[in-house]
Amino acid sequence: MNVKLQRIVFSVVVIMWAAVLLYFYGSGRIVKYLAPDFRPLALYGGLGLAVLGLFVLLTSGEKSSCGHDHSEGDPHDHEASDMNPFTSMALMLVPMIFAVANTKDSFSLAALSRKSLFDEPLSNNVFLAEDLPPLTMADIEKTHKKSEAGFYEFNLMELYFAAGDPEMQKLLNGLKVETEGRLVMEKENNEAGNRRRLYRLFITCCAADARAVPIIIDFGKETPPSIEENVWVKISGTVIFPVERGTTQVILQSASCAEAEAPWEESFMRNY
C-alpha cells in the first residue's frame, strides 16, 4: 500500500480514538467508567492521541529521515505494519464504535450477578481492624450525621463490611440508620416477596473491575414499595446481623423507602 495512504489511515484511527476519549471526558460520562485518578490520564491520553494523529496527518506527505542506514543487510522499516492498514483500521474502530453506540454507562443485572451482587457478604475482614484502636459509639456519633427523624447516615460500604467485623456488629446492631443505593429484587430466602437487595458498585480502577456491595432490605409485614427495578432509593431502618444460610447477613429492616436522585459519583471509588 502507498505509504502516504497508510499514514492517513493510521491518523484517522488515532484521531477517532482521541475523539472518543475526549468526548467521554468532556461530557462527564467518564465518571461512570474510571476511578478519579485515571480520569485525568484519559484526558491527557485523548489530547496526546489527537496531537499524534493530527501531526502525522498534516505531515503525511513530508520527507522524513531517521538518520541511520537502511542497507540491504539491515532491511528494517520504521513504518512497515504488522497487517494491512485497512484491516487494522477495522479491528480498532469497529468494536469501539459498536461499544459507543451500545453503552448505557452501566451494567445490566445479569452482568452484576457475576460481580457479586447476589454473593454472601464477606465473613472475615478484621485483619485491618487489628491495627486500629477500638471503635466506640462515640466515634460513630462523631463521624456520622443524624437526620431529623433520628437515623444515622451511613454509606452502604460501611454497612456491608460490618458483616465481617464483630466489633462493628456489636455497635451497629439495632441502630437506626439511613443509606442510599439501587434497589433490586432479592433472589434467595424471599418466599414472602418482602425482601429487596440494596447495592452500589465499588470500582478499583475501571468499571470492568467493579464489584457490587449489597445488603438485604427487609420490609417485614409491610408491602414493599412499588419502585422500578434498579432505581436509586434513600432508605432508613434498623440494622441487624442475623445468621442466615450459615453466614452473617446485614439486614436493614426498613422503616421508609423513597426514590432518590443518583449521587454524582454513583460508585464507590478507591481512596475516595
Add this chain to the structure above:
Amino acid sequence: MTGEARQDFAFAFLSILFEGAPFILLGTLISGFIDIYMPPGMMDRFLPKNKFLAVLMAGLLGAVFPVCECAVVPVIRRLVKKGLPVSCALTYMLAAPIVNPITALSTWKAFTGPVVMIYGETVQANLVMTVSRMGLGFLVAVLLGWVVARIPMVWVLRKRLVDELKNEQPDHKAIEHVHACCDHDHDHKHKNDTHACCGHDHSAQHTHKHEESSHVCCGHDHSHDHTHEHKPDGSQRIVAAMRSAIKDFVDVGVYFSIGIAITALFNTGIAPGAAWLDSIANRQILAPSALMVLAFILSLCSTSDAFIAATLDKFTYGAKLAFLVFGPMLDLKLLFLYQTVLRKKFIFWMAVGLFATILLGAYYFQWFLNQQIVP
C-alpha cells in the same frame, strides 16, 4: 447478542479502553523516539565482557531502553546482526517488555487499592504485584539467557540469520573502523569491493553523502552518486519518530482492541466458557495455567495488560502474576514475530520452559501469600 449483553460488553470494553489507551500511547511514543534516535550500536556498549554478567545486565536494559514486546523483536534482530551475543539479545527480548518503567507504572496503577498481608503487615497490592512481576520476569529472562549462552547459536537462530552472521564475520574483523565523523555504526556488508577503503556500506540501496568535503575519518571519495545526507534536520527526524510511534500505536492497538473485546465478553459472562473460567479461579495449578493460555491468546501489550489482569477479580494474585509474566514473553503474535529470528524447534522448547518456570514461580508466589493469611 441480546440488548443487555450488548450494553454490558460496551460498558466493560470502553472502561478498559479508556484506562489502557494512555499507557499504550506513552509506550509507543517512547519506543518511536528510541527507534529513530537511538544509534544501532549503542546497546551493546552497556554490556560487560563477562557472559554471565552480560546476561544479567541485558535483563536490566529494558529499564534504560523501554520497549514493548512487539517493538523488541525487530530491535533484537538488528542487535544480533550487529554482533550482540544471542544470549544477551534473548534475555533483553524477554525482560525488556516487563522490566521497564512504563510497564511498572501501569502495573502499579492497575493494582492500586487492595492490600495483602506480608509478614503480619498490610502491604499495598500494587507494590507486591509490580515488584513480583518485574522480579519474576527478570529471573526467567536471565535463566533463559544463561541456558542459551551454553548452547550453539545454530540451535537458536534461524538458519538464514546464522548464514548472514557467518558471512558478515570476516568483514567485521577486517573493518575495525570507527566513524568518529558520523557518530553511528556502518558495520553492514559491502555489496562490492569498491569501498574497501572506508569499511562501510555504500551499496546501491544506500547511497549517502557526507556533509564535509574533507573526509578525514575515512579518506575516500564521496563524489559519486550518493544522494542523501548523513545528518537529517531535526524536524525530519521528529516526523520519522512520530510516524514510527503511530505505526507502533496501531500495531499494538489492534491486539489491545481484540484483547479487551474478548476480556469484556468474559468479564460480563457473555463468552461461552466464562463460567468454567470462574470455576477454576482458585485452583492452584489450573488457574495460573488457564490465565497463561488466556494471555497467549489475547496477545496484549505489556504496557496495558495489567489493567486486564486486575479485572479478573475471581483469580488469585498468583494466577494474575502468571498472566502478567507469561503474556509479554510469549503470545500468539510473538509466536509469528519470533519466527523471524528464532528456529521453530527452539521456540517450542523455549515456550515449554517459560510455561513451566513461570507456573512454578506463580505457584510459589501464591503459596507464600497463602502462608501470610492468619487463620
